[in-house]
Amino acid sequence: MPAEHFFGHSRSQTYCGLLGTNATFGVRVFDFLYSVFCVCLVRILGRFFAFLAYRILNASVYNNVCEIVFLAPFQKRRARPSRASHATDPSHRLCLRLTDTVTKDSTTMKLFCWILGKSERPFSVDVAHEDTVDDLKEEVMKKNSHALAGLDAVQLTIYKLVEDDYLLESDIMSDTFPNPDQGYVHVVVQTPFVGPGKRKPGEPAEGVHDRLKRTRLATMAPSDAGKPSSYLNLQNDPSEKILDDRPHPDADIPPIPLLYDGFGHFLDVMAGHDDVPGLADVDTRKLRDAVDDFANKMTGYFGHEDERRDVGLNCLNEIFAARRATPIPPISAAAIGSIRSNGHNLALHGAGTMGVEFKNSIAGINSLPTVELTGYVARLNSRVNQQIYEGWRVPCLGLTIVGCDITFYGIIAIDHRFRIIPLTPTFSCIASASDGQDRTCLYSAFVASSVLQACIIQDATMNSRNPAAIIPTPARHFPAVTRLRSYPPSDQYFSFEIQSFFPDRLPNRLLYVAETPGPNKQRVVIKFARKYSIELHDFCARLGHAPAIYAFERLPGGWCAVAMRYVESATLITQSPLLPTHRQLWEGQLRALMKKFHDQGLCHGDLRSPNIACEGQSVMLLDFDWGGKEGEACYPTWRLNAELLAGRVSEDLKITKDDDTRVWLPWYMISSTLYLLLSP
Secondary structure, three states: OHHHHHHHOHHHHHHHHHOOOHHHHHHHHHHHHHHHHHHHHHHHHHHHHHHHHHHHHHHHEEEEEEEEEEEOOOOOOOOOOHHHHHHOHHHOEEEEEEEOOOOOOOOEEEEEEEOOOOOOOEEEEEEEEEEEHHHHHHHHHHHHOOOOOOOOOOEEEEEOOOOOOOOOOOOOOOHHOOOOOOEEEEEEEEOOOEEEEEEEEOOOOOHHHHHHHHHHHHHOOOOHHHHHHHHHHHHHOOOOOOOOOOOOOOOOOOOOOHHOHHHHHHHHHHHOOOOOOOHEEEEEHHHHHHHHHHHHHHHHOOOOOOHOOOHHHHHHHHHHOEEEEOOOOOEEOOOOOOOOOOEEEEOOOOOOOOEEEEOOOOOOOOOOOOHHHHHHHHHHHHHHHHHHHHOOOOOOOEEEOOOEEEEEEEEEEEOEEEEEEEEOEEOOOOOOHHHHHHHHHHHHHHHHHHHHHHHHHHHHHHHHHHOOOOOHHHHHOOOOOOEEEEEEEOOOEEEEEEEEOOOOOOOOOEEEEOOOOOOOOOEEEEEEEEEEEEEEEHHHHHHHOOOOEEEEEEOOOOEEEEEEEEEEEEEEEHOOOOOHHHHHHHHHHHHHHHHHHOOEEEEOOOOOOOHHHEEEEEEEEOOOOOOOOOOOOEEOOOOOOHHHOHHHHHHHHEEEEEHHHHHHHHHHHHHHHHHHOOOO
16 A cells, blocks of 8 residues: 555645745655655565464464465455466465365355454354355454444455455355365455554544545545556555446446436436426526637647646636526636645535546546546545535536547545546537537536536535534445335325345345334335336236335436335245245236236236245236336347347337247246146
């Protein structure tokens, strides 16, 4: 780790204060020598502690009849070797050999774990093959509740010791450990780094705002953080990673419109909706004239990046002045502590509603503009009142202007890390780009930006005057939705608080378990989807063949949300022990139900076995994402499950009644035949 992260402060800030702002040469020489000293010290300490760990582990494990096979200092993550190489080369095993054997049945596996700096001896954890690393973290917390007091499971970092491999939260156990070697320690758990002197024994656990102030992103100069090598170092450290869905989608992070509805309003404006809150406050004609002026000037050539920045900021202020209500604070290249941004403004909460990063041209860039932009936002938020930050996600609009190309971003705090996601593709300021369509899109994007910033200003003012309660760390990874319109539709709202992910969900499904407020708490399921057939769900629920619906609402950004009964006793039909005796009953219910909604002109589209459950004597249909009116409902893509494509002759994606019959019969006939063959 960098020396400033290890010691918890920024060298350049300290030396500039001691030597004066003009002592540039002295600062650089002293900074260089200090860096060399710290790197050497960290290397020496790393080797010392690795050797010490070896001796301690050797002594303690030997007393428990364990045999050391190989142990080396922990390394940065490297490219994963093939599994075949690990099977034949024992030198790849960074693990401890135990005399005990690892018991394993058809559904679970036993993994031996070691918590760095906490464990005195390895301990075992039982996990199911379909469990994820998130589930493994929860089991580790249960087994070590005293040693890990004050921490949340999300703060733990899990390494696969056999291959020295950091594990993602969404990794499936059976994929990660297809055949765990008997008698080996398989998992190392790393708790978050806490700098010396941060809190005394008995004090509450460190908050996300305290952790933010110690991150490299908030302490490094953004121009340094944006260098490709620095960016890769950040991305390889899960506690420092920028959540930008690179190189893979970040696990268990909701879409950005579900984290803040203002981003959903932005996307609705881009989609051409005219009923977006705050849209009427924008003086569209004046804004378009200002956008034309901005675009024409950005297509010009500038001798220096600062010249482009100064011209661009003046134009941006003219664009965002085109409002009838909720004025937007002016943007300027102002100081944030010891550094100066390319452009940001300040609202009442002390952070910006918008940040801008300029690059004079695409050629010769040595620092990634999105990383620099996120670095400025991190620094701004590290100066926000702690109570505001921990009770809100502090959203921000981001712009990168590279030559004559502009991209709009949504930036939001997840915990001490930030998510940055493009809200638009990159648009050209050239008037003829895409035959004029880019200019039209720029108009919409700047209108949407004006609406979004006004939304942030209003929420920032409210949170500054009356800060919200602290959001628990795990909940910061859930959608920021706490109520939906009651169903059947009315003016009433159904309130809830999301507690956890739904236990049987697929990794890419936005399915959660929530709890209602008040003395008579009730557990419910909350689902978010791009499309949802509430009509088909309601039809099946009224017949007793789907979970009861409590609330449904179409949210900003094109998302649907439904709150439904949590059917805890339900079992997938193919896994029910009652299938041999109830086969004919359930077959009759399914056929009758399918005929009834087909007669109403409705179709389901995905009657595979994972979407059919049973509760007691009744069949229950699940997952109404793709259903709807026949001829209107469509599959979202041709990349469908093989069962949905098998035997399909239609050349379009429209869902028909035949799709329901074709998909349901094969798996049901196969499962019925198997049970008949296996029945005594």
